[in-house]
Amino acid sequence: MLDLNEIMFEGRFRLFLLGAFIFIGILAAIDILADIQEGTESAHIVIEGIVFAISIFGALVISLRLLNEAKQSRQLVKVMAQELQKNREEATEWRNETQALLQGLGASINNQFERWNLTPSEKEIALFLLKGLSHKEVAYFRGVSEATARQQARSIYKKANLSGRHDLAAFFLEELALPHNE
Known part of the structure; x- marks a missing residue:
C-alpha cells in the first residue's frame, strides 16, 4: 500500500510532467511558426513538428491518466464513505445492544449484592x-x-x-x- 506522501509526490510529478510537455509543445509551435516565416528548410520544420507532436501526445497521455486516476479516486472515496457509514451504523447498533446488556448485568450484580x-x-x-x-x-x-x-x-x-x-x-x-x- 502506498504512503499518502508518495501518492501526493507522484501526483505532483505527473502535473509537473504535464506542464513540461505543454511548455515544450508551445515553444515548438512558436519555433515552427518563426521558422516558416524565415523560410527555414522543411527538414528542420519537420523535426520540430515531430517534437511538437511528441510533446502534445505526452501531454495528452498524462492528462488522460490523471483524469482516469481522479475518477478512480472519486469512486474509492465513495466506496470508503459508504463503508465508513456502514461501520458507524454497526458501531451504534453494537453500543445500543451492549448498553442494554450492561444495564442488565449491572442490575443482576446489584440484586446479588442485595441478597x-x-x-x-x-x-x-x-x-x-x-x-x-x-x-x-x-x-x-x-x-x-x-x-x-x-x-x-x-x-x-x-x-x-x-x-x-x-x-x-x-x-x-x-x-x-x-x-x-x-
Missing part, C-alpha cells in the same frame, strides 16, 4: 474489586486507608461466602465465556 446484604459502601468496593482495582486504588478512590479497604473487602467475602477477590470475579464472570462453535 448478600452488602452496605452501600461494600457495594461500591465490590464493584471496584470486580473492575480489577487493587486495595490501594480502592482506598484512594474512596478516600479511606488501605487497611479500611482491605477490611471492607474481607467483610464482603465473608457475607458472600467467598474466599477472595478471584472468587468474587468468578462468581459474576464465570458464565461470560464465549459460546463454542458446534
